[in-house]
Amino acid sequence: IHGCLGQVFFVLVTCLAVSLSGWYPRWPRRAGDIGGAHWVFLGTALVFGQLILGLWMRHQHAGLAIPDLPLAYGQWWPKTDPESLLRYASRREGVDAITSLQIHMHLFHRINAILAVSTILLAFRSSRVHAKGHPLKILGTAWLHLVSVQFALGLFTVFTDRAADVATAHVAVGSMTLAVGCWFCWAVGLHQGTILGDSRSLSDSGLPETPVVP
Numbered sequence: 307i308h309g310c311l312g313q314v315f316f317v318l319v320t321c322l323a324v325s326l327s328g329w330y331p332r333w334p335r336r337a338g339d340i341g342g343a344h345w346v347f348l349g350t351a352l353v354f355g356q357l358i359l360g361l362w363m364r365h366q367h368a369g370l371a372i373p374d375l376p377l378a379y380g381q382w383w384p385k386t387d388p389e390s391l392l393r394y395a396s397r398r399e400g401v402d403a404i405t406s407l408q409i410h411m412h413l414f415h416r417i418n419a420i421l422a423v424s425t426i427l428l429a430f431r432s433s434r435v436h437a438k439g440h441p442l443k444i445l446g447t448a449w450l451h452l453v454s455v456q457f458a459l460g461l462f463t464v465f466t467d468r469a470a471d472v473a474t475a476h477v478a479v480g481s482m483t484l485a486v487g488c489w490f491c492w493a494v495g496l497h498q499g500t501i502l503g504d505s506r507s508l509s510d511s512g513l514p515e516t517p518v519v520p
Contacts, residue, residue, distance in 0.1 A: 309361035313354070313484060320485045321492060342432020343494045349429050350487035352422040353453070357480055359415045363408075370468050371408035373398065375461060384409060419460060426453045429490070445490045452483045 363371075372378040379394055386406035395404045426449055433446025459476040466472050
């Protein structure tokens with residue numbers, strides 16, 4: 307709970323800073339600008355879920371429950387019977403025991419990472435329709451770059467046996483990835499509200515409902 311509240315507080319502070327910075331997007335609204343919004347919201351939810359899994363893994367001491375990639379103890383889905391768990395622990399120096407919960411948490415963390423990266427890639431593709439310099443395109447590009455760095459840091463966390471500097475960078479970039487995703491959701495959500503509000507106003511006035519064109 308402490309870790310999740312810390313992430314939420316960080317996101318709120320950064321959103322407040324962005325909204326007061328003068329950079330916050332104030333561009334002409336068009337109905338086409340909100341295409342692919344569902345990927346933005348889904349990607350942000352997956353990133354937040356990924357951070358929760360990471361925090362849970364840390365408190366369960368499961369950061370290196372599976373020390374190899376891309377397989378897990380030479381299997382796509384390792385066995386978790388008592389005999390196999392004892393064999394896994396004997397292969398790890400300084401590890402007395404490994405539980406099935408730790409292994410499953412690590413596997414779900416890997417699976418969710420792939421889902422998050424794939425969803426953010428789809429959100430990026432939907433943002434490419436905008437002109438160069440458009441705020442939604444900037445957010446989509448920044449988000450994809452951050453999650454790519456985050457994915458690479460996750461791999462290096464395993465390859466370096468959870469080196470302190472790599473693991474710390476992994477946590478920090480994860481927070482930034484969540485923050486940019488929330489900015490993206492905020493921008494798209496407010497943008498969508500503006501489009502829908504303009505449409506209702508036209509409907510109430512008896513005029514045909516047409517997109518707002520700059």
